[in-house]
Amino acid sequence: MRPDEERDYVAYVEARLPALRRLACYLCKDEHRADDLVQNTITRLYVRWNRAREARDLHRYVDKMLLRTFLNEQRLGWWTRVWLTDGPRDLPGPGDDPETRVVVRAALARVPPRQRAVLVLRFLCDLPVTEVAELLGCSAGNVKSQSARGLARLRELLDVGEFTKEEVGGHESR
Template sequence: MSPDDERDYVAYVTARLPSLRRLAYNLCRDEHRADDLVQNTITRLYVHWTRSREANDLHRYVDKMLVRCFLNDQRLGWWTRVRLTARPAELPVAGADLETRAVVQAALALVPPRQRAVLVLRFLCDLPVTEIAELLGCSEGNVKSQTARGLARLRELLGRGANRLEEEEVARYGSR
């Protein structure tokens, strides 16, 4: 890679890092996994930088890379996602309803990965159905059905209450 290309890459990644990290965290709900997803994405971007930067919309291209890294990571064995220590404390956001946020995040963690990706992209990143379909490489109808199924599952989980969600999350991912 030429020095000019490397400077462009560093400038781009530096500017996009916070939004990539936020997207990754919303997908996997784990600070450390989010960092790993972002690292994998920007490493792949570096390898293919000269080709990647010629994309029509580089931001969407990199978001697509990140979502695909997340979905590929979900297909790996359980040992890549097991926590051997207690989960580190999450930093509170000023002015946010922390209890509601924690309950919604716990429920979202129990939604299947592809549906979770659609819900995060649709409602947290505010992307239209056409862009989500392009990012995930599927039809718009598939995005709509995944959204409907994901919302139904989320409603079902939220109807169970916070204590039940925490029990299910511990059973699925290990101790908190």
Template sequence: MNVDEEYTAYVSARLPWLRKIAYPLCQDWHRADDLVQTAITRLYVKWRQARAADDLDAYVRTMLIRVFLAEQRGGWFSRVRLTSAISHQPSEGGDRDMAMDVSRALAAVPPRQRATLVLRFHCDLSVEQTARALGCSTGTVKSQTARGLAALRAMLGEQESRLVRTEEC
């Protein structure tokens, strides 16, 4: 198998996995596809180096997270949506209302905290693995995780209290 075929086989197999990581970061399937496309394009350029990595999936996941964070640092024009429609794929079982509430709350968390939460809880990475992926210390991961969870709890608590007040009326 030549190098291009090897790259194509890897990307074809891991594309759904990459989309599942990208979506919680940006809360939009179209934007998630754009993030994944940018990451796999960068992967193609660095494929010879990347395929020699000890953990190729971790290498690619780190690329995807860094693409997301770099986009967040970009100008406002790179984040403007031209449509107000939100594209959501139905969740697989579970409480859909709760999933939507969590998605909305996660979207409101600052990007660095959101990336930390996605890596820790969606990708199930350890503090050390998350620190390597984000290029920061384990202490930063712990503080970003704590702040992100506190923000989520506060937002979800506000939504719950608004719901209770509405039902009382």
């Protein structure tokens, strides 16, 4: 990579790192796994930087890389994961109740990965159905059905409300 291309890459990654990390934290529910996911994504981006720069929407291209990396990691066996903490540290959100956030995150962690990705993109990242479908490489109808199933599962989990201390990051649910 030429020095000017590398400068562009570094500038892009520095500007997008907080958004990528936030998306990864929503998906992974563990800030260390999220950091690994972002690192894997930006490493892959470095290798593909010349092609990525020519993408119609670079942000969406990189988001799609991150999502595919996440979904591919979910297909791997449990033996590839090492848990070093009790749970993810709460990342502050705009104007939300910390207790509610902890319980919702614990419930969201129990939703299947593909449904979780759809819910995160649709409701936490506020993306329209068509963009989520493009990012996940599926139809808009699939996104809608995954949203409905994911929301139903999330409601079911929140109605039951039985989360252990470990699931809510060491906090008591109320």
